[in-house]
Amino acid sequence: MPHADLESFTAHLQSSRRILALLGAGLSASSGLPTFRGAGGLWRSHDAISLATPEAFNADPGLVWQFYSYRRHMALLAKPNRAHYALAELAERKEGFATLTQNVDGLSQRANHPPSQLHLLHGSLFDVKCTSFYCNYSRQDFSDPIVPALDIPRGRPEPKPSSDGQGAAAADSLYATMGISLTPSSSAPSELDISDERNLLPSVHIRDLPHCPECKTGLLRPGVVWFGEMLPQATIDAIEDWIIASPTIDLILVIGTSSKVYPAAAYVDRARAKGARVAVVNVVRGDAPSSGLTERDWFFEGDAGTVVPEILK
Numbered sequence: 001m002p003h004a005d006l007e008s009f010t011a012h013l014q015s016s017r018r019i020l021a022l023l024g025a026g027l028s029a030s031s032g033l034p035t036f037r038g039a040g041g042l043w044r045s046h047d048a049i050s051l052a053t054p055e056a057f058n059a060d061p062g063l064v065w066q067f068y069s070y071r072r073h074m075a076l077l078a079k080p081n082r083a084h085y086a087l088a089e090l091a092e093r094k095e096g097f098a099t100l101t102q103n104v105d106g107l108s109q110r111a112n113h114p115p116s117q118l119h120l121l122h123g124s125l126f127d128v129k130c131t132s133f134y135c136n137y138s139r140q141d142f143s144d145p146i147v148p149a150l151d152i153p154r155g156r157p158e159p160k161p162s163s164d165g166q167g168a169a170a171a172d173s174l175y176a177t178m179g180i181s182l183t184p185s186s187s188a189p190s191e192l193d194i195s196d197e198r199n200l201l202p203s204v205h206i207r208d209l210p211h212c213p214e215c216k217t218g219l220l221r222p223g224v225v226w227f228g229e230m231l232p233q234a235t236i237d238a239i240e241d242w243i244i245a246s247p248t249i250d251l252i253l254v255i256g257t258s259s260k261v262y263p264a265a266a267y268v269d270r271a272r273a274k275g276a277r278v279a280v281v282n283v284v285r286g287d288a289p290s291s292g293l294t295e296r297d298w299f300f301e302g303d304a305g306t307v308v309p310e311i312l313k
């Protein structure tokens, strides 16, 4: 069974030369961003996973862009928490430390994590790229909204306009009653469980969505890796090079992830195969790497925003 003995962990961390971290949505939870699979995985009446696919985008690009415009807005409002900074500081003091993040929210980057030691497995909400087959256009884009038609009120779940027609006010009160705030709370995030949202906003017409300034015809899409899509080859290669260059791997930190998404989750076993001990930080004891934990490993239960700075100091 893993343990939570901080003294042995600290001693091992200090003596470790090759360290990986696998980060998930739980790392950003205390920055106010809902996780992917908890109740926070719901957006309006859609399961987030069902929207993060090429099929969903092809079927209704307006709806998918509303989903991503909302997440861009939330991520821009959010601030890196102490765990993001603690990981960036660890990278500064240990050049043999590499971070593999599944998160697309940009918070590790905003915590000044050294870019050469940060690998974005699933891309970024703030990259956009052209969907035209022959066009390679892409750019970083932090505009909010990215086009007027995606202004955040449209991306929010609007309740049926109240009898006095105060739809926006009703939306705000709806948000207030649901404890959803667009300005991230410092505490654990309000669940985005808005599954009782029945009347979806009309989708946004394709002509009003962001289009490619280069080829002039292609629709732009979020620069994230959707389910069923390959991870960026350059990212995979860089991580392979890091693993191959590691005679042994001493430690892998597994922070705020359900370890359900592959190939990201497989990096835990890759590290273990090179001798790594595993340290999990999660609020749910059951969410550990599928290969399980042994007495060589650690499980620190609690909010990553609180626990990570403690164990890395």
Ligand code: BV8
Pocket (backbone or CB within 6 Å): 023, 024, 025, 026, 027, 029, 030, 035, 036, 037, 038, 041, 049, 052, 102, 103, 104, 122, 188, 224, 225, 226, 227, 228, 229, 230, 231, 255, 256, 257, 258, 259, 260, 261, 262, 263, 281, 282, 283, 284, 287, 302, 303, 304, 305
């Ligand atoms: C691939 C970007 C193959 C988008 C994401 C059928 C066809 C193809 C592939 C598959 C298939 N069936 C299965 C697969 C594999 C699939 C997969 O793994 N599916 C899962 C659902 C089983 N993988 C893929 O599709 C990948 N591609 O396999 O390609 C291929 C081969 C050849 C040719 C073509 C293709 C691509 C996967 C990438 C998907 N994109 N994100 C977007 O964000 O919109 S994944 C998405 O899930 C997010 O990135 C998220 O980070 C990630 C993982 O989830 P978590 O981060 O773990 O978040 P989650 O909510 O699950 O858990 C949160 C955890 O935090 C929990 O444990 C919770 O307890 C904890 N927590 C909560 N609060 C806190 C906390 N911990 C600490 N403190 C807190 N406060």
